Amino acid sequence: VNQRSGPRAPFEFAAVPGAGYACALAAVAVATASGTLLTWLWPSFSLANLAMLYLLATTMVAYRFGLRPSILAAALGVACFDFIFVPPRWTFNVVDTQYFITFGVMLAVGLVVGTLTDRLRAQAEMSRIRDAESHRVRVEAEMEKLRSALLSSVSHDLRTPLSVISGTAQTLLSRPETPPESVRVMLQGIHDEAARLTRLVSNLLDITRLESGAVELNRQWVSLEEVIGSTLRHLDAALSGRHVKLEVPANLPLVHADGVLLEQLLYNLLENVVRYAPAGSPVAVSATRDGAGVLVCVDDEGPGFTPGEEIKVFEKFYRGLTARSERGAGLGLTICRAVVAIHRGRIRAENRPSGGARVSFWIPAGDAPPPEVKE
Amino acid sequence: VNVARPLVLIIEDDARIRRFLRPAIEAENFDLMEAETGQAALVASSDRPPDLIVLDLGLPDMDGLEVTKRLREWTKAPILVLSARGREKDKVAALDAGADDYMTKPIGVPELLARIRAALRRRVSVEPEEEPSVAIGGLKIDFGTRHVTVDEREARLTPTEFKLLALLARHPGRVLTHSHMLREVWGPLREDEAHYLRVHMANLRRKIEVEPARPRYLLTEQGVGYRLAAE
Numbered sequence: 384v385n386q387r388s389g390p391r392a393p394f395e396f397a398a399v400p401g402a403g404y405a406c407a408l409a410a411v412a413v414a415t416a417s418g419t420l421l422t423w424l425w426p427s428f429s430l431a432n433l434a435m436l437y438l439l440a441t442t443m444v445a446y447r448f449g450l451r452p453s454i455l456a457a458a459l460g461v462a463c464f465d466f467i468f469v470p471p472r473w474t475f476n477v478v479d480t481q482y483f484i485t486f487g488v489m490l491a492v493g494l495v496v497g498t499l500t501d502r503l504r505a506q507a508e509m510s511r512i513r514d515a516e517s518h519r520v521r522v523e524a525e526m527e528k529l530r531s532a533l534l535s536s537v538s539h540d541l542r543t544p545l546s547v548i549s550g551t552a553q554t555l556l557s558r559p560e561t562p563p564e565s566v567r568v569m570l571q572g573i574h575d576e577a578a579r580l581t582r583l584v585s586n587l588l589d590i591t592r593l594e595s596g597a598v599e600l601n602r603q604w605v606s607l608e609e610v611i612g613s614t615l616r617h618l619d620a621a622l623s624g625r626h627v628k629l630e631v632p633a634n635l636p637l638v639h640a641d642g643v644l645l646e647q648l649l650y651n652l653l654e655n656v657v658r659y660a661p662a663g664s665p666v667a668v669s670a671t672r673d674g675a676g677v678l679v680c681v682d683d684e685g686p687g688f689t690p691g692e693e694i695k696v697f698e699k700f701y702r703g704l705t706a707r708s709e710r711g712a713g714l715g716l717t718i719c720r721a722v723v724a725i726h727r728g729r730i731r732a733e734n735r736p737s738g739g740a741r742v743s744f745w746i747p748a749g750d751a752p753p754p755e756v757k758e
Numbered sequence: 759v760n761v762a763r764p765l766v767l768i769i770e771d772d773a774r775i776r777r778f779l780r781p782a783i784e785a786e787n788f789d790l791m792e793a794e795t796g797q798a799a800l801v802a803s804s805d806r807p808p809d810l811i812v813l814d815l816g817l818p819d820m821d822g823l824e825v826t827k828r829l830r831e832w833t834k835a836p837i838l839v840l841s842a843r844g845r846e847k848d849k850v851a852a853l854d855a856g857a858d859d860y861m862t863k864p865i866g867v868p869e870l871l872a873r874i875r876a877a878l879r880r881r882v883s884v885e886p887e888e889e890p891s892v893a894i895g896g897l898k899i900d901f902g903t904r905h906v907t908v909d910e911r912e913a914r915l916t917p918t919e920f921k922l923l924a925l926l927a928r929h930p931g932r933v934l935t936h937s938h939m940l941r942e943v944w945g946p947l948r949e950d951e952a953h954y955l956r957v958h959m960a961n962l963r964r965k966i967e968v969e970p971a972r973p974r975y976l977l978t979e980q981g982v983g984y985r986l987a988a989e
Contacts, residue, residue, distance in 0.1 A: 581864055585843065601846060601981060603936075604953035606960055609978040611971045631971040633964060637953055643846055643981040668971075 403448030407456035410440035415463050422468070433468050434485045437461070441493040449504065450497035457493030461486045536700050540583055540712050544576035586714040589647070590699070593721035598644075600725060604749075605642040607635060607670045607677050614649040615668075621657045622666070630669035638677055639749025640726055648722045651715040652681040652742050658711060659703055660685030660739070676728065676747040683741075687734040696732050719744070764878050765789040767808035769799040769825065770840075771818050779812075782867045786874070796820030800828055808835050810878055812870070813857070815841040815848050823851050830856035836877035840865055846981035853935045853982065860933065860982070876931055876988060892927045894989060897966065897975050899927050906966075913965045918943065918958050923966070923986075926976070931988030933979050959984065 414436040421428045421436075437460035445453030465475055469482050477483070551569045555561065561569070592598050608631045615627060638645075649668075656666045660683035667682040688696065688703070695701050697720045700713040716732070723730040723744050730744040766788045770776050776792055783790050791808060793799035796817045803811070811829060815822030826837055836858040841848050849860045858880075859873055891900040896909040904920050906913045915923065921943045926934060940947055940955055947954065963970040977985045 603981075604956055606956045608960060608963070608971050609956070610980065612973050613978040613980045615972050616977065627972065629969060629971045633960070633970075637956055641981075646980045 403444070403452030404455055406448060407444045407452040407459065410444050410456055411437070411459045411463055414440040414460065415467060418464075418468060430468060430482075431485075434464060434489065437464050438489055438492055441489055442496050445493050445496035446500055448497075449501040450494070453493040453497030453500075454490075457490045461489055464489075533700050536713070537587070541580070544580040544583075547576040548573050548580075583712045583714075586712055586718060590714050590718050590721065593718065593725065598725065600641045601643065602639050602641055602749075604637040605640050605645060606637055607631070607645070607679060607746075610642060610645045610649060611668055611670065611679075614646050614653060617646075617650060618653050618657070622653070624663050625656075626665040628665060628667040630667070630671075632671065634672070635670055635677060636672055636748050638746050640746055644722045644725075645746070648719045648744065649679070649681070651719050652744075654711075655703075655715055655742070656681065656683040656685070659683070673745060676745050678743060678745045680741055680743040682735060682739060684739040687738065687740045688732060693732045693734075697730070716742070763787060763789050764809035765791060765806065766810050766812065766874065767791045767793065767799065767803055768812045769793045769796065769817065770812070770814045771795065771816075772814075775814075778867070779870070782871060783874070786871055788874070796822070796825040799825060803829065803833065807833060809881065810835055810874060811837045812874070813837055813839050813852075815839050815845075815852060822848070823855055826852050826855040826857050836881055838870075838873055838877060849982055850935050850937070853933060854938060858932060880929075880931060880988075892930065894927075894930060894975060894987060899923060901927075908966055915962070915965060919962045919965065922955075922958055922962055926984060926986035930986050933983050933985045935983040939983065 418433045418436050422433070441453055441456045441460055444456040462475075465477060465482070465486070466473065470478055551573050555566065555569055611629065611631060615622065653666070653668075660666065664684040666684075668679070669682075670677055670679045672678075692703065696703065697716045698713075699717045701716075702711065702713040719742075720730055723746070726746050728744055728746040730742070732740065732742045735741045766783055768776060768779060768783070768790065770779070770792070771794050773794075780790060780792070791802055791806065793802050796819050799811075799813075811833075813822055813825060813829075817825065822839060822841075826839065829835075829837060837852075837856065839849065839852045839857045839860045840863055841852070841860060843862050853860065858877055861870060861873060890902050891898065893899075898905075898907045900906070901924060904915075906915055906920070906923065922939065925939060925942050936952070936955055940952065944951070944954065959976065960970070963973055963976050966975055967973045975987050977987055979985055
């Protein structure tokens with residue numbers, strides 16, 4: 384989750400406790416030092432301008448650190464100004480009462496600016512909290528929307544076959560005189576819906592197992608030529624009428640992987656070809672050595688992916704818009720991605736320049752290559 | 759063996775599954791015996807020896823593997839095991855313990871019947887061990903002369919390749935596990951030599967198959983072993 388922080392508080396130093404008071408002391412010390420220096424260099428330097436130095440110090444402290452440090456700076460400034468510069472010097476006695484106005488103004492400026500700063504800071508903090516809150520609410524709303532969309536998609540996919548099965552069975556039970564031809568059609572319907580349900584449930588179980596990390600990899604040295612061969616055999620009926628072009632070089636390295644999971648991965652990819660590419664259109668499967676692993680590509684001559692779909696197709700319950708036949712549950716490629724991930728491989732979907740879709744995956748050969756085989 | 763009406767023993771604890779298997783098996787003209795537990799199956803089969811056993815590996819009372827071993831102590835009847843998806847290790851263990859074939863649940867009735875018929879055919883046919891040669895489609899293997907032809911064309915195999923092919927051809931249609939084949943052809947091997955089988959099978963496919971990545975004869979049972987197509 385992208386943790387987005389709100390606008391930062393404008394005055395970062397305030398975070399250190401006591402920093403404001405320390406800076407107030409320092410600011411007054413700097414004002415006193417510069418005042419002393421100026422009166423020494425320039426003996427006619429006016430007291431009103433000296434007061435300005437303390438006023439500046441107080442204002443800066445107030446702007447930076449808010450009310451309390453600014454009161455300290457103002458009081459300290461007044462005391463130093465009075466003690467050091469106001470005649471009679473080196474006493475707190477004040478001869479001219481108009482200096483009380485100077486003291487009053489310095490204190491008032493410190494209070495006003497400090498209060499404003501405090502208020503500003505409180506507002507910034509409030510808006511930061513509000514922003515974070517509204518962001519959290521937005522994310523939660525999106526998650527909730529997604530969850531309910533997933534739930535309604537799954538429950539629809541589960542309920543529809545179930546209602547067909549139970550409805551048809553009820554009809555058959557209540558009407559013993561149904562003509563045999565209709566009985567056959569109805570039984571075929573029950574069979575087809577049960578098959579769909581079986582596939583959906585096993586896909587749901589598989590993705591749950593894969594994503595929860597409950598899958599124990601049965602790693603062996605696996606030949607991708609054998610994976611391709613056994614997958615094609617299991618899809619023999621579904622692929623009938625399609626030319627399957629195979630490119631599997633003899634020197635393909637073995638991969639240290641779970642062969643059953645790789646077969647499931649390839650099965651899902653080819654099942655998508657059957658589902659999305661026109662009946663009778665050809666399909667090509669190739670395997671090549673690529674770096675420290677093997678790259679397998681499944682190319683079809685179907686409609687390909689719509690723009691932006693290349694990433695989304697791997698998301699749970701996402702279904703292509705261009706399905707030719709009955710749409711699946713939107714879990715096939717999610718399972719593929721999970722299988723590739725636990726093998727530390729890669730998978731990608733793209734459109735081929737010449738048209739049609741390509742889904743390719745790369746599986747690392749494994750850490751230690753097997754020793755040479757001798758006759 | 760009763761060739762006319764072979765006796766099939768089904769060991770399955772779920773009554774709902776037995777309920778739909780029963781009429782399907784009886785319609786094939788087989789005699790049927792049912793057992794709900796491993797213990798009951800062992801008792802029933804010693805009373806009346808079955809010609810074929812269908813065994814669900816997920817029994818409540820006994821490990822399916824244990825049932826397979828106990829049955830194999832005295833009967834040669836083919837054992838067909840049923841197991842859940844993703845449990846290849848269970849299948850391999852059952853096959854290594856003497857089971858003849860396996861099916862993954864949920865089982866399709868037509869496929870189960872086909873497997874039962876194939877297993878019974880293998881049982882009543884002459885033991886392939888005694889045959890001097892085997893022909894499957896265009897593949898001909900002469901065990902005596904070690905001569906192998908594919909569609910009348912001679913395939914020149916190395917001694918290891920011939921041993922692998924002969925081993926599979928002695929049991930056409932049967933799954934042989936990786937470990938079984940490794941043991942039979944190489945004897946005891948080190949763990950890091952287990953890939954020998956994959957490499958030699960790949961070479962063999964190149965000499966026997968028209969399209970090695972889509973084999974017609976040398977079939978891969980992923981995660982389990984190899985099988986030579988029966989016909």
